[in-house]
Amino acid sequence: MAQGGYVGKILYVNLTDKTTEEIPTSRYGQWGGGHGIGSAIFFDRVKDKTIDGYHPDNLVAFMSSPLSGTLAPSASGRTEVTGIGIQSYPVGWFTRSNFGGRWAGMVKYAGWDGVVVQGKSETPVWLNIVNDTVTIEDASGLWGLNTHETQEEIWSIVTGQPDVREWWNLDGARDSGRSTQKPAVVCIGPAGENGNRNGCLLHDAGNGGGQGGFGGVLGSKNLKAISVIGTGSVPVADPAALMELRGEIMSKYGYNVDDPVLETPFPGVNLYGILTQQPGYGPLLWAAKRPARPQGCMGCYRNCRMNHETGLANGNQCVESLYFMAGEDQDDVMRAVTLLDQMGINVYDVFQHEYLFGLYQQGILGPGKQIHSELPWDKYGTYEFMEAFTLAVAHGTDIGADLKDGMTRAVVKWGRWDIDTSNGTLTRPQWGFSEHYDPRLEVDWSYGSLFGDRDINEHDFNWHVHWMPLVTGAVGQDPLMSAERMAELLGAATGTSADAFDYSPEGIYSDARLDAVTWHRYYTRFWKQSISFCDWAWPNLISYVTPDNVGGTPTYEPALFKAVTGRDMTMEDGLAIGRRIWNLDRAIWVLQGRTREMEVFTNYVYDVPTKAPYPLLAKEDGKWGYGIHVGRTLDREKIEDMKDRFYKLHGWGVETGWPTRATLESLDLGNVAEELAKADKLGS
Amino acid sequence: MADDTKTAEGKEYSRREFITGIGGLGAGAVFGGFIVKGFMLPDEVYAIPASEGYLLVDTKKCGGCESCMLACSMVHSGRSNIALSRIQITQNPFAGFPNDMGQVQCRQCPYPSCVDACPTGAMHADAAFGNVRMVDEAKCIGCERCVNACPFTPSRVQWNFEDKVAQKCDLCANTPHWNKNGGPTGSQACIEMCPMKAISFTSAIPVQSETGYVVNLRNSHWGTLLFPTT
Numbered sequence: 001m002a003q004g005g006y007v008g009k010i011l012y013v014n015l016t017d018k019t020t021e022e023i024p025t026s027r028y029g030q031w032g033g034g035h036g037i038g039s040a041i042f043f044d045r046v047k048d049k050t051i052d053g054y055h056p057d058n059l060v061a062f063m064s065s066p067l068s069g070t071l072a073p074s075a076s077g078r079t080e081v082t083g084i085g086i087q088s089y090p091v092g093w094f095t096r097s098n099f100g101g102r103w104a105g106m107v108k109y110a111g112w113d114g115v116v117v118q119g120k121s122e123t124p125v126w127l128n129i130v131n132d133t134v135t136i137e138d139a140s141g142l143w144g145l146n147t148h149e150t151q152e153e154i155w156s157i158v159t160g161q162p163d164v165r166e167w168w169n170l171d172g173a174r175d176s177g178r179s180t181q182k183p184a185v186v187c188i189g190p191a192g193e194n195g196n197r198n199g200c201l202l203h204d205a206g207n208g209g210g211q212g213g214f215g216g217v218l219g220s221k222n223l224k225a226i227s228v229i230g231t232g233s234v235p236v237a238d239p240a241a242l243m244e245l246r247g248e249i250m251s252k253y254g255y256n257v258d259d260p261v262l263e264t265p266f267p268g269v270n271l272y273g274i275l276t277q278q279p280g281y282g283p284l285l286w287a288a289k290r291p292a293r294p295q296g297c298m299g300c301y302r303n304c305r306m307n308h309e310t311g312l313a314n315g316n317q318c319v320e321s322l323y324f325m326a327g328e329d330q331d332d333v334m335r336a337v338t339l340l341d342q343m344g345i346n347v348y349d350v351f352q353h354e355y356l357f358g359l360y361q362q363g364i365l366g367p368g369k370q371i372h373s374e375l376p377w378d379k380y381g382t383y384e385f386m387e388a389f390t391l392a393v394a395h396g397t398d399i400g401a402d403l404k405d406g407m408t409r410a411v412v413k414w415g416r417w418d419i420d421t422s423n424g425t426l427t428r429p430q431w432g433f434s435e436h437y438d439p440r441l442e443v444d445w446s447y448g449s450l451f452g453d454r455d456i457n458e459h460d461f462n463w464h465v466h467w468m469p470l471v472t473g474a475v476g477q478d479p480l481m482s483a484e485r486m487a488e489l490l491g492a493a494t495g496t497s498a499d500a501f502d503y504s505p506e507g508i509y510s511d512a513r514l515d516a517v518t519w520h521r522y523y524t525r526f527w528k529q530s531i532s533f534c535d536w537a538w539p540n541l542i543s544y545v546t547p548d549n550v551g552g553t554p555t556y557e558p559a560l561f562k563a564v565t566g567r568d569m570t571m572e573d574g575l576a577i578g579r580r581i582w583n584l585d586r587a588i589w590v591l592q593g594r595t596r597e598m599e600v601f602t603n604y605v606y607d608v609p610t611k612a613p614y615p616l617l618a619k620e621d622g623k624w625g626y627g628i629h630v631g632r633t634l635d636r637e638k639i640e641d642m643k644d645r646f647y648k649l650h651g652w653g654v655e656t657g658w659p660t661r662a663t664l665e666s667l668d669l670g671n672v673a674e675e676l677a678k679a680d681k682l683g684s
Numbered sequence: 685m686a687d688d689t690k691t692a693e694g695k696e697y698s699r700r701e702f703i704t705g706i707g708g709l710g711a712g713a714v715f716g717g718f719i720v721k722g723f724m725l726p727d728e729v730y731a732i733p734a735s736e737g738y739l740l741v742d743t744k745k746c747g748g749c750e751s752c753m754l755a756c757s758m759v760h761s762g763r764s765n766i767a768l769s770r771i772q773i774t775q776n777p778f779a780g781f782p783n784d785m786g787q788v789q790c791r792q793c794p795y796p797s798c799v800d801a802c803p804t805g806a807m808h809a810d811a812a813f814g815n816v817r818m819v820d821e822a823k824c825i826g827c828e829r830c831v832n833a834c835p836f837t838p839s840r841v842q843w844n845f846e847d848k849v850a851q852k853c854d855l856c857a858n859t860p861h862w863n864k865n866g867g868p869t870g871s872q873a874c875i876e877m878c879p880m881k882a883i884s885f886t887s888a889i890p891v892q893s894e895t896g897y898v899v900n901l902r903n904s905h906w907g908t909l910l911f912p913t914t
Contacts, residue, residue, distance in 0.1 A: 257906060
């Protein structure tokens with residue numbers, strides 16, 4: 001069968017020497033795409049894994065997948081970013097981020113499966129990729145512009161027009177291709193330029209690659225933007241099969257906008273969209289108040305974002321949209337979100353500004369206080385405050401001088417890290433990342449984050465085990481299915497067991513639970529981070545619109561992979577590659593200094609009981625239900641016992657958490673074992 | 685060619701029938717500011733049978749996901765390439781709705797300038813497929829007169845720089861990489877793949893406006909999402 005998906009070469013750019021190299025994708029084909037390829041290239045080309053993220057030798061990969069730029073539903077739009085991050089604490093782990101939109105498709109149309117940058121330019125530059133032509137351009141005219149202005153300026157430079165909407169020639173030749181499209185640009189704003197640890201990547205209006213601080217990493221390399229425009233083709237092995245599969249997926253699991261099977265009973269309650277997956281539900285806690293349309297990444301069949309009449313907060317979703325929830329006027333809410341995007345700041349680091357306000361209220365922070373700040377704290381809750389705060393972070397002024405190192409390091413500097421993560425006023429459970437879901441309860445989330453490199457941000461189980469009962473309960477409905485049925489479906493779709501999804505005080509430490517955590521790590525490393533299935537549509541473990549509630553996983557991912565690439569890849573084959581990638585990453589963290597002793601949560605996770613009702617699937621007294629789990633913590637000893645079993649399950653030394661030689665060799669990672677051996681860091 | 689008064693089938697059209705055929709109300713929009721080469725108006729006119737199918741796009745329902753472009757290029761050429769799509773979505777992510785996106789589909793013009801411009805008859809109204817205006821690739825000599833003749837911006841005719849032929853929307857009449865039959869009596873890939881159901885098909889010549897065929901495909905369920913239904 002014809003091979004498809006990949007376009008065959010990866011662009012490597014040495015920013016120090018201003019040279020480029022073509023890496024044949026086939027050299028890294030075994031890793032699938034995205035994250036797998038990024039980690040493998042990193043391992044090969046970064047000899048000293050102990051360097052800091054700001055070091056010029058740090059290698060950052062922007063990698064597509066074989067499905068990018070094709071009709072694979074909700075698997076075409078995302079770009080995976082890998083490299084040493086500067087956000088996590090106390091060590092900037094080798095980490096990942098990703099962003100949606102159209103960059104991943106466009107880089108392939110230009111003829112590249114991805115772009116890898118290493119080194120540091122002496123002066124600001126941007127990469128201008130027009131099909132095969134790669135130019136390292138002077139960015140002195142762009143430095144200082146916000147992320148939106150930067151992109152508009154690049155569009156003008158490359159297309160000759162500020163807002164091209166007609167055919168334009170990519171170069172002078174008749175047959176090099178024409179496009180009606182603008183270049184797809186990923187860039188940094190002032191926060192990244194200033195090397196902020198919370199500097200993010202931004203593409204188009206609201207596609208942010210936030211976690212890891214890659215905006216600051218690029219800033220330290222003097223790399224302002226990577227622009228891609230292409231007119232080439234992505235080969236598809238079996239187009240007719242891809243059409244059929246997508247048609248099936250849309251009809252079975254899609255939201256029929258003209259006659260939906262499951263429709264929100266409360267127009268305006270976008271949170272209900274988690275269940276319906278209706279277009280435009282992305283901002284979750286607010287809906288369009290002015291005329292708007294849904295907006296989706298390339299090839300998506302859900303279109304979860306929105307574009308608005310004002311142009312504010314276009315393309316935003318999730319926590320980005322929730323940056324200023326105290327705003328009474330929705331226009332101000334959207335204005336604050338837009339400013340955040342334009343400054344290029346990772347919302348997940350600064351959205352806990354409420355914690356800082358708490359310090360102000362306690363008299364610890366403010367004009368002339370122990371933590372000096374002259375921002376208008378007395379106007380907290382207004383747009384005036386948000387604007388001042390956002391600009392201070394972006395430019396490193398006022399309290400921004402500390403916050404540019406991320407809120408965690410600022411709090412450490414202020415001497416408040418231990419006390420406030422112990423009393424639970426600062427909910428940052430591991431590696432300095434803000435809490436996302438309750439680490440005391442949703443343990444696949446907290447364990448996955450702890451044994452990994454960052455807040456995982458992978459909602460695979462979370463949409464169902466937590467959000468479904470929460471949303472239906474909040475609007476006064478019965479749950480859409482029984483807890484027992486949910487556990488059964490999750491167990492079946494993942495090939496684990498119903499008990500793997502028991503979040504009871506006993507269930508969270510069980511061996512079955514570790515099976516779920518493990519499946520999660522392997523599935524996400526391969527199918528999502530390497531083959532670009534989007535977190536807001538995949539996996540499809542449960543459907544709320546099919547008659548039997550069975551979802552599309554594990555049937556459709558392998559089928560779509562085969563239709564595009566022509567390669568057989570079962571779900572298990574993919575999980576095995578995920579395991580390989582996970583262990584490669586683990587080896588990098590070990591070389592960076594990971595120890596068993598470091599893998600502990602901050603104190604509030606163990607010492608402060610949960611206070612708010614938290615709907616979550618659990619089996620208690622032998623009966624499945626969606627409990628509220630008030631008064632719960634994690635237990636230090638039980639966590640240590642769990643670590644023993646987790647390490648053993650993963651083939652890592654129990655005392656250290658380091659992969660053993662046997663494990664690495666069984667995964668065909670003998671070269672990795674050698675490097676760990678040289679550093680005297682093999683598990684035993 | 686302008687002197688011909690017969691269609692390919694040898695039928696004669698009167699001027700009145702011709703004007704009726706193009707939906708007189710829209711005549712200004714079709715010809716607006718644009719002088720037809722060699723078109724002579726009195727009693728004998730050159731005419732082409734109207735297409736039996738038209739794509740309608742609800743410009744406010746489109747989500748900009750470009751699935752239509754991915755589908756179109758793939759079912760026609762077997763490759764995924766938005767630069768080869770016969771329907772184009774243009775966007776400015778920073779602009780305000782509804783000016784943030786444009787949907788550019790061929791209107792299967794009742795008076796097709798592209799057909800008129802073609803010196804070889806490659807661009808023609810295909811009787812086997814309900815008179816859809818399409819390219820017989822074997823006859824295309826790559827002069828690109830059709831590309832330039834399209835009165836709309838961007839041109840609805842593309843130069844396929846990989847296969848070196850002109851191409852345009854044929855309502856999926858010729859889609860070797862799809863298991864469904866296309867053409868005006870069949871299915872269209874863009875319609876089927878659009879997750880917002882923002883594209884529909886009609887066999888009646890649509891009413892024209894300055895900006896295109898005006899169509900509203902949004903029902904009350906769209907309003908439930910708090911999106912505008914007008």
